[in-house]
Amino acid sequence: MTTEFEWDPDKEAANIQKHGISFTQAAAAFRAAGYESFLPAGLIDMSKKSIFAKMRRNGTLVRVKDDGSEEPMPVTPLAPRTEQEIEAAALADPDAQPLRDADLKRMRRVPQVKTLRRALGLTQEEFAARYQIPLGTLRDWEQGRAEPDQPARAYLKVIARDPERVHRMLQASPY
Numbered sequence: 001m002t003t004e005f006e007w008d009p010d011k012e013a014a015n016i017q018k019h020g021i022s023f024t025q026a027a028a029a030f031r032a033a034g035y036e037s038f039l040p041a042g043l044i045d046m047s048k049k050s051i052f053a054k055m056r057r058n059g060t061l062v063r064v065k066d067d068g069s070e071e072p073m074p075v076t077p078l079a080p081r082t083e084q085e086i087e088a089a090a091l092a093d094p095d096a097q098p099l100r101d102a103d104l105k106r107m108r109r110v111p112q113v114k115t116l117r118r119a120l121g122l123t124q125e126e127f128a129a130r131y132q133i134p135l136g137t138l139r140d141w142e143q144g145r146a147e148p149d150q151p152a153r154a155y156l157k158v159i160a161r162d163p164e165r166v167h168r169m170l171q172a173s174p175y
Contacts, residue, residue: 001164017089018089018092018093020055020079020081020089021055021057021061025061029087052064053073053126054070057080058080059079059080060072060073061073112156113141113142113148113156114142115139116156116159116160117138117142120163124138124139124142130167130170131155131159131167131170132170
């Protein structure tokens with residue numbers, strides 16, 4: 001079965017500018033690795049056809065195996081880019097523009113305690129009960145009405161480090 005890759009010259013030029021690799025080089029790498037196409041028609045489970053690849057600083061493309069080891073992909077190495085070239089390419093990408101001061105002002109920071117609670121998969125009520133934090137205090141922290149003081153921040157760090165152990169210790173009888 002032969003694989004057909006379709007593209008237009010303008011998109012290829014944009015891809016080279018944006019990513020430093022042509023569609024032809026990428027297609028050759030995937031074909032050489034035994035993959036029929038980037039997106040097989042009708043394939044729902046992409047894990048059966050997807051590979052992980054990365055580009056080394058010297059411009060070579062490598063396949064990252066399931067065990068984390070790497071194997072070179074037979075593609076002509078690309079010219080390495082300087083930091084200035086990388087930054088210029090990133091700035092030229094309309095989808096990756098740096099945040100401006102106005103953007104930063106309108107963005108809200110998610111409190112760390114909320115991130116921690118969500119990472120543990122707990123509701124506010126469950127987190128408060130499990131770690132013996134008053135529910136109102138937890139809500140104030142999460143909604144930005146108050147910030148944890150130094151001892152509370154230290155306690156939250158301990159919870160983040162080993163949540164199950166903290167829970168077990170709080171359940172144990174004091175004597």
